Amino acid sequence: MAGIVGYGVYIPFYRIKVEEIAKVWGDDPRAISRGLVVQEKSVPSPDEDTATISVEAARNSLKRANIDPQKIGAIYVGSESHPYAVKPTATIVADAVAAAPELTAADLEFACKAGTAGIQVCMGLVDSDAIEYGLAIGADTAQGAPSDALEYTASAGGAAYVIGKNNTLADFEGTYSFTTDTPDFYRREGKPYPRHGGRFTGEPAYFKHVLSAAKGMFEKMGTDAxxxxxxxxxxxxxxxxxxxxxxxxxxxxxxxxxxxxxxxxNTYSGATPLGLAAVLDIAQPGDRIMAVSYGSGAGSDAFSITVNDDIEQKRDLAPKVQELVENKSYVDYAVYAKFKGKLRMAGLTQH
Incomplete structure (x- = not known):
């Protein structure tokens, strides 16, 4: 089967602490931190969006893959915050990494699992020998309405994966998906912020799908935790x-x-891919990894992955997750609100 030839990540430099947001809305920061298990989150600067994050992650993945970008046959960018409603992010990435025009490219959307959906598409194309290499990206600059619970977690970041059969650093053993029509979270066209079902997003949405996908993967592979x-x-x-x-x-x-x-x-489409990258940064040859994504609406993709010997030669060729996590500067709520475009003057329209 196909495997991971290279991976790369990008996390914005700026951060805002939970207590800074809580101070503005009169919430108890200790209760927020304990309840959500979140201390701070990344904040994209005004010149960063899903396209720029995707490009940085893609370039880093190609450094580890060490392949000619002209051999990439497919590029998929999964996100729920594409900068254009009608204009693909994937073509921007293709041009930025100097890929050849003889490729297929598309933007994917499935809430927070669009990035792993792209990995599955690339796996299928590689396994069928339709392409030699595919590039799958999960990236977001997530939105949370002022004073909403999402504002404490919605952040920005992304990860990219070069998928192929040759010179892999980790190999897919299998994948399994579980999908239903469960409308726990949504954003209508033209609306700046999403809406969510509160506690409904837990048991019938997140846990049902994540646990079902993981258990399905266990059964398919004949494994357990x-x-x-x-x-x-x-x-x-x-x-x-x-x-x-x-x-x-x-x-x-x-x-x-x-x-x-x-x-x-929560980096949304980047969350599971970034978590997987953090594991690959420290994994040893022979290690086995289970990765399970979740996207509201709702569905989960599960993967069983085995790390091989090439990880040792490739992991130091691009920035690691922990390096980007630790490389940071804090902003206050005023700067955060400005960067995120939460302040809008009446009568002005954005073009």
Whole structure:
């Protein structure tokens, strides 16, 4: 089967702490931090969007892959915050990484699992020998309405994966998906902020799909939690991630490395891909990884992955997740609101 030839990540430089947001809305920061298991989140600067994040992640993935970008046969960018309503982000990435025009490219949207959907598409194209290499990206600059619970977690970041059969650093053993029509979270056309179903987003949405996909993967592979060295899940907050991991039988040593939300927030389509990248940054040859995404609406993609010997030669060729997590500067709420475009003057329209 296809495998991961290279991976790359990007996380914006700026951060805002939970207590800074709570101070503005009169919330208890300690209760927020404990309840969501989030301390701070990344904030994109005014000149950063899903396209720029995708380009940076893609370039880093190609550094590790060490392939000619002209050999890329497909590029998919999964996001729910594409900068254009009608204009693909994927073509911007293709041009920026100097890919040949003889490729297929598209933007994908499935809330927070669009990035892993792109990985699955690339896996299929590679396995069928339709292309030699595919580039799958999950990236977002997530939105949360002022004073909404999402404002404490909605952040920005992304990860890119070069998928192919040759010179892989990790190999896919299998994938399994679980999908239903569960409208727990949505944003209508033209609306700046999404709406969510509150507690409804837990049991019938996130947990049902993540657990079902993971258990389906277990059954398909004939495995259980004890067969994996690492586990990564979608992380709308740290609380859901940890609870899902424990329900499936994973312990802290297995799930801790991929848990990034406490330090950078929920990067939406970038969340599971970034968590997986953090694991690949420290994984040893022979390690087995389970990765499970989740997208509202609703569905989950699960992957069983085995790391091979080439990881040792490739992982230091591009910035690691932890380096970007630690490279940061804090902003206050006023700067954050300006950067995120939360301040809009009446009568002005954006073109």
């Amino acid at each position: 004890s067969d994996y060295d690492h586990a990564v899940f979608h992380q709308p907050n740290g609380k859901f991630y940890i609870r899902a991991a424990r329900k499936l039988g994973f312990n802290e040593d297995q799930y801790q490395t991929g848990l990034l939300t406490p330090y950078i927030g």
